[in-house]
Amino acid sequence: MNTVAESPLKRPGSLERNPKLAQWLRVHRDGAVSIFSGKVEIGQGISTALAQIAAEELGITLERIRMVAADTAVSPDEGVTSGSLSVQDSGVALRRACAQARTLLLKSAAARLGVSVRDLQVADGTVRTAGRSTSFWECADDALFDCEVDETAALRSPRDYQVVGKPAPRRDLPDKIAGRPRFIQDITLPGMLYGRVVRPSYNFAGPVSLDDSKIKSMPGLAAIVRDGGFVGVLAEREDVAISAQRALRLTASWREVDALPRDVHAWLKEHAAEHHVISEKENADAKSRAAKVLEASYTKPYISHASIGPSCAIARIDDGKLMVWSHSQGIFNLRRDLALALGMREDAIVVRHAEGAGCYGHNGADDAALDAALLARAAGGRPVQVQWMRDDEFAWAPCGPAMALSLRAALDPHGDIVDWEHELWSNGHSSRPGRSQGPALAAAWHLARPHERPSAINLPLPAGAADRNAIPIYDFPNQRVVNHYVHEMPVRTSALRSLGAYANVFAIESFMDELAQAAEIDAIAFHLRHLKDPRGRAVIDAAARRAGWSTWKPVEGRGHGIGFAKYKNLGAYCAAIAEVEVEREVRVNRLVLAVDVGLVINPDGVINQIEGGAIQSTSWTLKEEVKLDARGIASLDWEHYPVLKFSEVPVVEVELLDHPELPAAGAGEAAQGPTAAAIANAVAHALGLRVRDLPLTHERIAVAISQST
């Protein structure tokens, strides 16, 4: 009987799509347990957290767990590692699968020893009864797990946790700190060729004209590959591939398309194609009390992922089968789009995950995989490694979308907000593979038979995308929130850490601060006055206490500010308090963050993610902006796309409010919006002047000063 079909309720986590127990784990005779997860390590420490969950429910030590690299041939399909959902999706599924596995192993052990399960003592997989013993490893039998996961299997109570909730060192760090090969960039396969793709830094269409006569004779060059506007080189040595790429690019000319708008934010407002009212509340009585109305507009520029390690992939085509190694966040979706782009069957393709440099959203990983596959067609069965150069990465990886936001609110005579409007203009925030009709892979748009470049889409609410966190969490009697969706994409955009939440929270929390000032009420008190949610109030209180908010002494040129959000209005609560000083540039001296993610799996992992998110958000907020010229992206190196340096990084203090009784929420994106708002509010207090356009550079501040006088 198929219980899945009969049940009207969805199975928890990723069990809905992957209900078989054997999909999740395998017990080995040598005392180890392989865990299969479709979620991938992208520098966030998820493989350690998932190993903790598995060890906990199996009741074994963490050292016995082997996390198997995600692979379309062996792993459960868990979609994309994104949205801070891995603990919810994979963690929940693994918890149940491992709980059931333990029950089955104990039954098997009891049968083997001829006693009932009640008479067994178990420690780290060794099972004893009255002087006799066996073990999970002796009972290991693949047939045992050939069943569906029983969702009703008893789970260990959080009160009894031994592994979950305790700091666990990251399992991948010993290799990375010793400098051992660990990244996809470090993989060397026998006979491997090195590939590079020849592209301009701007959008183009049609074929390329180029002169390869000089390059052809380069020693060590294996092939020049052309397919319409797609051009690549293959060489025995990596440095030769790079020289050939650079030399060939100097001879090439492409047909440019789509001159870029001069003022992106004005352009967005003129080009909105869909207008969605996503929240509306009316209370005429409250509205009639309006005494003071405020309006403000905010902007956020395009932001680059700017990972330190450019995208990389390896591909091998052998006997009609394509094998791809990729640091993609979604190996199954990548396989689908590779099949579309290459005209292959999906079952002729295997995509295996290999760790890349830090990933903060949809970067160039998937694109590099198609690049490698196209070059592998010309490699005669030899594997091909492609790594993008720094300028390839800045020019071709999708950007986090630019956004424009307009807010309007009314205060009553007591300083209560009685009306709230929030409008936003943005491209979609996801053009990931697997979500549109054609392949969402850059090279596919330039082949002799080109595929159309898909527009970025928005994910539905409540999580949302451009409108993520656009609906205020506060209790306002009147509110209206509108998402103006722009289809046309002058710059390729897709998911970047926290999607629209970064800009929406920056705008909402900046505006809350402006309203608090107008009402002459302390910002913390003003937040608490409008917020009922007790978990939200608790993180604001905790951050204020830790930062010493109430004992702050005003000093000229210095300011402090608060930002708060519940990520996606569904996940982690985070309050951030920033302390800044402003001379020529803004310097953030201190960030204090209080966070509630429900059950904490790995406290040090959560702190590391929040701390890292807060520092990255500080960098976005103070410095980062993709620069455009009429043709395309003009910031193609670190000089033109500066990020926060060691000497500019603030002190960061993180306080965790643990709730073992509540479901675990992801931590990876929770700090992005609150940190930005806290800094912007602190800057406003330091300057006595509001800067509403990100990033908060010297130039932006100078413009704001000139506009105010």
Added chain:
Amino acid sequence: MAERLQLTVNGAESELEASSDTALLYALRNDLGLKGTRFGCGSGQCGACFVLIDGYPAPACDTPLWAAAGKRITTVEGLSKGGGELHPLQHAFLAEQAAQCGYCTSGILISAAALLARNPRPTESEVRAALDRNLCRCGSHNRMVRAVLRAASEIAL
């Protein structure tokens, strides 16, 4: 044109065949198999490929082989003593869990090792200044600074 070149890497003499204009980075990674030194930008702006050349941190991506010949080159693999014993900095990075993705880590260990060699008891701001040529995108800066200070105090014991 390819020629036979000699390099002194991590105390050992190595011979390889490459053009003398080739960046040291590719000789280290692909000819000598020392993958700990990583490509980041190709122009010395990010520090992911830093190695010690005669004791000073330098970008391997921007150093041609002709300029590296005859010098003492130390990569992240050469920081550890013989027998795989880690450098005190590496122990401290593990103790502080001072990384997220770890891609920039090798270059930062190199800069930190150079700092401690000439200034065994640096202040926090000296550590930050010494690491300013290295970029980290994940936001592990403060953990890494703590790890360098921890290593300095442990070496001094």
